[in-house]
Amino acid sequence: MSKRFGRREFVRRTTAAGVAAAAIPKTLFGQPSTGPGQAPVMMTPKGVKPCVVASSNGNRSKDDQGVTCVARAFKMMADGADVLDALVAGVAIVELDPTQTGVGWSGLPNADGVVQLDASCMHGPKKRAGAVAAIEGVRTPARVAQLVAEETDHHLLVGKGAQEFARSMGFKIEEGLINETARKAWLEWKRRTDPLHYLDPKKRAQAWYDAGIQMVREGLIDGEHFWGTINCDGVNAKGEICGVTTTSGLAWKIPGRAGDSPILGAGLYVDGEVGAAGSTGRGEANLYNLSSFVIVEEMRRGAHPKDAAITALKRVAKSTIEKRLLNAKGQPNFGLNFYSLNAKGEYAGVSMYEGTYAVCTENGPQTLKTDALYEGRPTD
């Protein structure tokens, strides 16, 4: 057997000197560096224009100082923080925003009225990754995902086990964690879908969907929050790339349903030497097509972030063959967005239908229109 060294030693050896200054409590990446002060294999170019890209909620929710996710992440990154620390701190603004019913603790609950969250993150230069699926009672699952990457030998913890892990990492586990707006919306949904306790089981899946869409139309819930998620990716001036995705998942999902957000390659993929890609929208389409991985592979072969994401969208359209998932034009009847950037700092926001995304560069945070594969709307 080879000689081994402990995790702490590993972290010290691979922690960049600059990170130490911006220490975040409880993160090992923030410890003083005693090693050579570089990631083990860094083949990324220096002198990249730093950039943070995210779903559009990344430039909407604000902390108490009025700072958005992409702005905070960009600032921390520019101040020398580890890229992933910066991104996780950024998405925490969205996770903690009580008006956000698509991400974090205030997200819309599952069919039983229980909030279950999904998140994943990847650290490009360190080639480490972590994720949690269907975790209950924790407000910031992205931070738990980061600790799975740092503190375990695994990439994915689910359900009760993920919660136990969070508890052992010092997270407060809150019983019945639910936001009042989300709870009221769930009650309304329950009333519509369960007037006699249960509908005919054959019709139920359709009724659940119809009730959700109807509530979106009536303005009771935000359409973007039905499948709401945040993905946020960043590259710093050294070309170090990281990414994070976090969500409360599909509103009123079957308890235990995990979407694409906790799955590496589906809701997020990062290759430190190539680029990062993440997604929001119908999770099942990404679980099936591993779209984030496809985008990174396309970028590896030289494609621009935009073209790489368009390729992934075309792949999704090609493998969507069930009639219930197609609109009158034979195109997918769901939304799907990708956020991608490469090691050169080029980036794109791309979607199946019209959408927006958030970006922050040296010019400040902005909300931009995505490049769309199809004109019109999913429901046309």
Next chain:
Amino acid sequence: MTKMNRREFVQATAAAATVPTALFGQAPTVMTPKSVKPIVIASSNGHKVKNGGAQTCVEKAFSMMTGGADVLDALIAGVNIVELDPLDDSVGYGGLPNADGVVALDSCCMHGPLKRAGGVAEIEGVRTPSKVAQLVMNETDHHLLVGKGAQQFARAMGFAIEDDLNTENSRRKWLEWKRRTDPLHYLPAKERSQAYHKVAMDMIAEGIVDAEHYYGTINCDGVNAKGEMCGVTTTSGLAWKIPGRAGDSPILGAGLYVDGDVGAAGSTGRGEANLFNLCSFLIVEEMRRGAHPKDAALTALRRVAKNTIEKRLLNSNGRPNFGLNFYVLNAKGEYAGVSMYESTYAVCTGNGANTLPTTVLYDGKPTD
């Protein structure tokens, strides 16, 4: 917009030659070539245990497939033998439990022609998680159910939920592991994960635990004469895992991927390597660009080696210190068993069932 409900969809796509509980027989878009030589390929445990019956996994799947059954139904009936056999303590009933002594299972499956897929992670109390994965595919709009929710779903689908899936064998092995790792209830946290690994390696060296069952899993893929391809992966996961740890087996693209027009790939071995590198998906993508199953799998193994940079995962040669196997076939019926280090795999064609040596990336052993 008009929608079709699930029953209508199923009726529209079900064939005349119906197989009970199988909804398939005629896929909506089959772009695969006709008259392929049928084949079933699996990890080597696919041609070892028989659960008291006459056939191994690959034999059962091959005979059902050539008898006209849906490819995925055939594969799942095959892996059910391994899941149910108490002698295989790496898969299904009697699998080595997690750190708390609870057996928690992972599985996923994909149907090539129908472009549908399902998976369950960390499901407790059900002996055949591959069947539950198939029902996630058939009966829900989702691809992945986890933990308690996956168990509730299985209950709703009519599965008996058992309190404990340990056999006397798996329980005794867990007790021995517990005795060694927990003499003072707990070691210091920093030393614990290292001690867990060392104890397991000692138990393997002492012959108490089968090395292949430490990370043991079964993957089984098949193509019938019409070129219809499916795959399934099922496991009890890493022995003595942290409760809640999900490996690659339930994750589409990691422990299994099938593209009905291209090929199928699945894996056994260190799940984290596949979760990080999406190897099964990568192999299918390589085949899509024309690579032979063997070359596609070698590309994935090289990617794993390249992305394995932590010293604790490297041996004294600087190579990965873990085993990883891929089982691959394409739409033409070409196939390969490929692994990081020396290993075997199971295959069944018109010539009968065989256990064959894999093509390896590296000579020697993971621990060299």
